[in-house]
Structures are given as C-alpha cells and as structure tokens.
Amino acid sequence: MIVQSATCKDAQMPSPSPHSRPVRVLLVEDHDMVAEAICLALERSPGLRIVGRAASVASALADARRTEPDVVLMDRRLPDGDGVAAIADLLALVPNVRVLVLAGEGSGSVAARVAEAGGAGLILKARGLSELEDAVRRVAQGELVFSQDLLGDVLGRLAGRTSGLGANLTPREREALALLGQGRTTAEISEQLGVALNTGRNHVQRVLEKLGARSQLEAVTIARREGLLA
Amino acid sequence: MIVQSATCKDAQMPSPSPHSRPVRVLLVEDHDMVAEAICLALERSPGLRIVGRAASVASALADARRTEPDVVLMDRRLPDGDGVAAIADLLALVPNVRVLVLAGEGSGSVAARVAEAGGAGLILKARGLSELEDAVRRVAQGELVFSQDLLGDVLGRLAGRTSGLGANLTPREREALALLGQGRTTAEISEQLGVALNTGRNHVQRVLEKLGARSQLEAVTIARREGLLA
DNA sequence: CCGCCACTAGTGCATATTCACTAGTGCGCA
DNA sequence: TGCGCACTAGTGAATATGCACTAGTGGCGG
Known part of the structure; x- marks a missing residue:
C-alpha cells in the first residue's frame, strides 16, 4: 500500500529522560495494518521512537543503512524472504544493531536460529504490548531476550548441541x-x-x-x- | 477499492445517523500483541468502541452473546478453528451482528466463503488502519465490504458459479x-x-x-x- | 596431502499413493 | 416414493515414495 505513515511521525515525543536518549526502532512488518498499529503503540511508549518502517527484507536493509537504528523489530515471515535469514545481512550493514524477531508462533529451533544468526531476541505476537515494549528496551541495552520456554533450546544450541532440527540442512x-x-x-x-x-x-x-x-x-x-x- | 452498497434492508437499524451512537465492536484475534494494538487504534477512532476482545472461537461466541456487538471483527485463523466457519454460529447467536473477517492473505475463494456464510466483509491485514476503520463503519451500516480484486469471485460465487475451490468438499x-x-x-x-x-x-x-x-x-x-x- | 563433506548419480525393493472403476446403504428432498 | 448424494468398501494396475545401500567428483580446512 502507500506511504510512510504520518501517524508514526506526528505522535508527540515524550520528554526525553535525563539519563537515556530514545531507543531508535526500525519496524519491519509486511502487514500494514499491524505495522501501523504497533507503530502507534510503541510511539506511546516513553523512550522508544520509530525511525522507519519497512515491509520487506530488501527495503529493511535499505532503511537500516539509511536510518541506522538501535533496534530492528522484524517479523519472521516477510514476502521476499525469511526474517531470520536477514539478520546476518542487517548485522553486516549496521554492525551494532540489535535485531528482535517478531514471530506469530515459535518453537525452540526458531529461537535457536535467531540466536545463532546473531539476533538479539525473539518475541511472540501472543505476548502483549507491554512485553514487547519491555523486550525492545532490554535488547537496546544489550540483553538477549528469549521467552523462558525457548531458552533451553537456545542455550543447548549455542553450546553446540544439535537441538535445532533444520539447521544442518545443506x-x-x-x-x-x-x-x-x-x-x-x-x-x-x-x-x-x-x-x-x-x-x-x-x-x-x-x-x-x-x-x-x-x-x-x-x-x-x-x-x-x-x-x-x- | 471497497464498496458494494446496501443490499441489506436496514430496517432494524436503531439509529439512522452514524453520529448518534458508537459502533460497538467485538475484536477476535489470538495474537495478544496485535489485538491490543488494533484495539488502541480503533479506540482512537471516533464513533467506534471496542466492547470486548476474544482470542478464540469459543470465547468469541460467549462474548458475542454477552455483549451483543454491532460488528465482530474476527481473524480468519484462530487456535480452535476457522473464523469463517464461526460466522454461522455467530449469526445464530446474535442475528443482526455484522461479521468482518480479518485475513493475513486472501484469495477470492476465502472471500466467497465469507459472503456465503453470511459475513459482512473481508479485509486484508495489508490494508492499513484507516481502511480498517472505514470498513468497520461501512459494515456497521449494512454494506458488504470486499476489496476490489476479490469482488469478482464473490459475485461469481453468489451467482452460483463454482469459482471457489473447496466449498463443495463434504x-x-x-x-x-x-x-x-x-x-x-x-x-x-x-x-x-x-x-x-x-x-x-x-x-x-x-x-x-x-x-x-x-x-x-x-x-x-x-x-x-x-x-x-x- | 589427506580427509571430510556436499553434491552428484545410481540400484533394488517394499510400501504408499494415484487413478479408474463398481456397489451397497442411508438420508433428505421433491 | 423415488432420486440424488454422501458415506462406506472394495479391486486392480500404474506410478511415486521410503529406505538402504554404493560410488565418483570437487572444494575446503587441518
């Protein structure tokens, strides 16, 4: 669809907190409706600022280079590819960016692949806005954010065990x-x-x-x- | 891109003027994050009021009976079943409710099945919040809302042609x-x-x-x- | 240089699926 | 009452898959 929403930009900026500058977020989500709505929600959240929106892997890479965000909040499934696979490209382009993957449904191995690719975390859409805001802030501060039930797989995988099913596919x-x-x-x-x-x-x-x-x-x-x- | 006007007789609409009474909306969406965000967005919209939220077909039916909304805005895929299949049950429970189906991706035959089940419309998540608000208001006034590219299939199907692939499955x-x-x-x-x-x-x-x-x-x-x- | 691994290509056989039929039963509708 | 349809069950044959192998080639790292 069209346009970069004025909706996101014209929301009033919260007064900047004395000890932290706002977290600059690039939102990558192909469903405009959801993107706009999450945009609205995050803009209401003090300390977070949406600096760009993309609807595909390709435009996400372009926007990331242009805006150099602190956090990329990226849907796992995008029209032109897998969000998880795009993590490496994002990191190559903007070395210190934190990539937080947004997934509709997730199992341990997805989380494991996110971690392996250098992503900063994975959060499920079933999780609620407050948890999303929290997760964005945490990854911005360098934490890894994975929900409890996926942690076992992530750690096991990072330790080198093959818990993730599809990672060793050629x-x-x-x-x-x-x-x-x-x-x-x-x-x-x-x-x-x-x-x-x-x-x-x-x-x-x-x-x-x-x-x-x-x-x-x-x-x-x-x-x-x-x-x-x- | 929308429109298909008033095929329904709106005899029982209590208030002919859209200004006098807010449209009462029940939101059915299993991803909390998306539900909250859309909720936020629609609450900002004048004349719309979210009177309930459900995350499954079962609770949608319960909530619909309890709150008797004007419009049910329902995701197509829900954990305990298909949103389209739930339309008939909703109509049986709350006869004059308008069901607007929210779909991530859609083809003509989905829209056709919505129309056939007595749904008031189908809107894609790719479509943007303003179009969503517009669609909700339109269905509340008795219009059928299907996007242009799906209309052919809907009309063809309502006319009896078998354009929908799976509808004749036993x-x-x-x-x-x-x-x-x-x-x-x-x-x-x-x-x-x-x-x-x-x-x-x-x-x-x-x-x-x-x-x-x-x-x-x-x-x-x-x-x-x-x-x-x- | 050697070994590991991905990719390539093949064989043989058991089992599953695809496809084209026939046919009895029960249910609802004209 | 009879017709149509869904559901049930079956046969038989061609094709596709699932499974267990062998083996040559080329690239890459120890």
Missing part, C-alpha cells in the same frame, strides 16, 4: 524442502534443481531423515512448524 | 484434508476417521480431485493458499 536440501513446501513432486524438484531424478530424490530423502519425518507431507508440516518455510 | 473430505494438513498418511487418516483403509483413501482421492491437486502435498498447498486449513 543448501540443496533447503531448496528441495522449499519446493516440497510448494507442493512439487520429487520429479519436478529434480527438474527445477537441474539434476537427475535420483539426485533430487536423495536430497528429499535426506531432508526427511534430518527432520525426522516419515513422509514428504510430514516433512513440510514439521518444517512449517519449525519456521524453515516462509 | 464434511468427511474436510476432515481428511485437515488430517492431511497435519502430515498424516492415508492409513492414519482412515484410522482417525474410524473407517476402512479404502474408504479413507477414497475421501483423500476426492479431495485431490476437487482441489485439482496432483498429489497430497499439492492438495495441502492449495488448501492452505485458499484458506481451507487453519
């Missing part, structure tokens, strides 16, 4: 999984990848093994649950 | 599809439905036919795209 396997998620057959996947039928079949087979799935259908279900598919 | 076929969407095999589906293997197989087969899918995987993909799966 690029080809990821491609195969993505095509599976679009409903393609093994033959179509092989063609798409430009390899022999048997090769594509092997990639798919290894995806099933690594995900612990007993059918392609289950693999897609698991992958979707674990956030491996946009 | 209950058993729907169950089979739901289980497919959870990654179950044909055998597991048959067991779950309490029928013979061949019967379950037939149900699945007919789902594939009706959805035009060439594999179970593709069927699930199509179903998800068309909004037939939560």
Whole structure:
C-alpha cells in the first residue's frame, strides 16, 4: 500500500529522560495494518521512537543503512524472504544493531536460529504490548531476550548441541524442502534443481531423515512448524 | 477499492445517523500483541468502541452473546478453528451482528466463503488502519465490504458459479484434508476417521480431485493458499 | 596431502499413493 | 416414493515414495 505513515511521525515525543536518549526502532512488518498499529503503540511508549518502517527484507536493509537504528523489530515471515535469514545481512550493514524477531508462533529451533544468526531476541505476537515494549528496551541495552520456554533450546544450541532440527540442512536440501513446501513432486524438484531424478530424490530423502519425518507431507508440516518455510 | 452498497434492508437499524451512537465492536484475534494494538487504534477512532476482545472461537461466541456487538471483527485463523466457519454460529447467536473477517492473505475463494456464510466483509491485514476503520463503519451500516480484486469471485460465487475451490468438499473430505494438513498418511487418516483403509483413501482421492491437486502435498498447498486449513 | 563433506548419480525393493472403476446403504428432498 | 448424494468398501494396475545401500567428483580446512 502507500506511504510512510504520518501517524508514526506526528505522535508527540515524550520528554526525553535525563539519563537515556530514545531507543531508535526500525519496524519491519509486511502487514500494514499491524505495522501501523504497533507503530502507534510503541510511539506511546516513553523512550522508544520509530525511525522507519519497512515491509520487506530488501527495503529493511535499505532503511537500516539509511536510518541506522538501535533496534530492528522484524517479523519472521516477510514476502521476499525469511526474517531470520536477514539478520546476518542487517548485522553486516549496521554492525551494532540489535535485531528482535517478531514471530506469530515459535518453537525452540526458531529461537535457536535467531540466536545463532546473531539476533538479539525473539518475541511472540501472543505476548502483549507491554512485553514487547519491555523486550525492545532490554535488547537496546544489550540483553538477549528469549521467552523462558525457548531458552533451553537456545542455550543447548549455542553450546553446540544439535537441538535445532533444520539447521544442518545443506543448501540443496533447503531448496528441495522449499519446493516440497510448494507442493512439487520429487520429479519436478529434480527438474527445477537441474539434476537427475535420483539426485533430487536423495536430497528429499535426506531432508526427511534430518527432520525426522516419515513422509514428504510430514516433512513440510514439521518444517512449517519449525519456521524453515516462509 | 471497497464498496458494494446496501443490499441489506436496514430496517432494524436503531439509529439512522452514524453520529448518534458508537459502533460497538467485538475484536477476535489470538495474537495478544496485535489485538491490543488494533484495539488502541480503533479506540482512537471516533464513533467506534471496542466492547470486548476474544482470542478464540469459543470465547468469541460467549462474548458475542454477552455483549451483543454491532460488528465482530474476527481473524480468519484462530487456535480452535476457522473464523469463517464461526460466522454461522455467530449469526445464530446474535442475528443482526455484522461479521468482518480479518485475513493475513486472501484469495477470492476465502472471500466467497465469507459472503456465503453470511459475513459482512473481508479485509486484508495489508490494508492499513484507516481502511480498517472505514470498513468497520461501512459494515456497521449494512454494506458488504470486499476489496476490489476479490469482488469478482464473490459475485461469481453468489451467482452460483463454482469459482471457489473447496466449498463443495463434504464434511468427511474436510476432515481428511485437515488430517492431511497435519502430515498424516492415508492409513492414519482412515484410522482417525474410524473407517476402512479404502474408504479413507477414497475421501483423500476426492479431495485431490476437487482441489485439482496432483498429489497430497499439492492438495495441502492449495488448501492452505485458499484458506481451507487453519 | 589427506580427509571430510556436499553434491552428484545410481540400484533394488517394499510400501504408499494415484487413478479408474463398481456397489451397497442411508438420508433428505421433491 | 423415488432420486440424488454422501458415506462406506472394495479391486486392480500404474506410478511415486521410503529406505538402504554404493560410488565418483570437487572444494575446503587441518
């Protein structure tokens, strides 16, 4: 849709606190309605300031370079890619930025991948605005913010154990999984990848093994649950 | 982009003037963060009043009976079921309520099913708060609100054409599809439905036919795209 | 330089799915 | 009362998957 909301910019600035400058936030969310609403909410929150809004990974990168925010608050699923995958690019562009990922539903392995990619935290949309504000402030101060139930996975993963299901998928396997998620057959996947039928079949087979799935259908279900598919 | 005017006879509208009485809105949305934020936004809007919030189909029905709202603004996907399927129950409970469905992504057939179920409209989350406010006011006045690109499907469907893919699925076929969407095999589906293997197989087969899918995987993909799966 | 790993390609076989049929039963509607 | 439809159950054959292997090639790091 159009325009950068005047709504965000014209909200009155809270008087700056004596001991801290406002946290500059870049909001990346593809659903305008939700973006505007969260924008409104965060602008009401003292000490937070929305300095930009983006609706895609591409424009998020551009905006991040332009505005150099303290915190990027980014939806996990975006039209042109995975928010988690974009963390590395953001960090490369703006080294000290804290990336807080916003997820509709999350399991431990999503959180683990966020942590591994250098993200500052993950918060669920089920969590309430006050917790969101709190999380933004915490990550701005350098804390890692993951909800209690996901912490075990995050720590285990950072310690090197393989608790996250899909992290050890190879690029080809990821491609195969993505095509599976679009409903393609093994033959179509092989063609798409430009390899022999048997090769594509092997990639798919290894995806099933690594995900612990007993059918392609289950693999897609698991992958979707674990956030491996946009 | 909206509009489709007054096909409904608004005989029982208590106040003809929109200024005299606020539109009472029940918000049904499972993500607390989004619900709170939208709540905030709509409360700012003159003439709209949030009289309740629910996070599930079950509590939506309870709240609707208790608060008797003018408009139910309901997310399409809820933890305990499909928002579209809940429209009929809502109308049975509160006959004159207008149900406006909120969808993240939508195709024509979703809109068609909303219209067919007696819903007052469908608005995409990509659409912006001002359009949401506008849509709520319009449905409160008896208009049907569907965005332009979905209108063709809606009208076609109301005229009897079979543009909606999944609407003619039988209950058993729907169950089979739901289980497919959870990654179950044909055998597991048959067991779950309490029928013979061949019967379950037939149900699945007919789902594939009706959805035009060439594999179970593709069927699930199509179903998800068309909004037939939560 | 050697080993590890991803990618590639293949074989063989058991099982599952796809597809095209027939057919009995029960329910609701004209 | 009869017709249509959903649900049930089955057969049989072609195709696709799931599973367990072997193996060659190329890149990258110890």
